[in-house]
Amino acid sequence: MTFRYDFAPTPFGDALAVFSHEGIVRFDLSESEDPSVPWLLEDVSRQLHAVPQADPGAADELAHLLDDYFEGVPVRFDEHLRLDWRLVEGFPLAALRVISEIPWGETMSYGEVAIVAGHPGAARAVGTACRLTPFSIIVPVHRVVRSDGTPGHYGAHPERKKYLLDLEAATTPSR
Structure with a gap:
């Protein structure tokens, strides 16, 4: 290959x-x-x-x-792009696939992702999957937030997460 x-x-x-x-x-x-x-x-x-x-x-x-x-x-x-998931397996793959479905301008908590991915109580594992994703931005891990709604971290750059969330919020039509 x-x-x-x-x-x-x-x-x-x-x-x-x-x-x-x-x-x-x-x-x-x-x-x-x-x-x-x-x-x-x-x-x-x-x-x-x-x-x-x-x-x-x-x-x-x-x-x-x-x-x-x-x-x-x-x-x-x-x-638009085919994703080759070969670098992810198990629960991180399940979590990242759930995260892929979070719509533009919306968020889910780490705990909510864990539940949808089939492992209630695995919120910390969702955080690890987000941190280790091979697809920054492409899989919108920035849309996963703490249960209190605060952004949390984005690797060593929480300001990047805030930037991405603010960008999407500013361009999301009102409902």
Whole structure:
């Protein structure tokens, strides 16, 4: 199996996008100023047991979807991109699939996701699934909030979660 990678711009900096022949395998908002740093590709290579090859342009469709998203268009990424879930299994996969269904501008608590995913009481495991998702933004883990409605964290960047929630709230039609 061969894997390809490219970078896609976001307001948070360029993000690494890794693809297989089945779809996107990983979309990673880097914790670094430079997402092309070797450790990031080494981490992906370890997970995939293969070294992805650079493929400039591979993320063009994703980049267009991200542009729309960050302009406030209610994009549902999994309607436009095939997701290759190979890096997720078990309960995290079930939780992330539930999270994929949370509509634009809406939220669910970690506990609610756990219940819908079939494991009431597994709210902390939902938090772990969100933290470890291979699909930042594409699977909207930012829409999962604490039971009191406060945003909680988003990796080491809670300000990113607030930004994404505010973006969606500002462009959600009134009901």
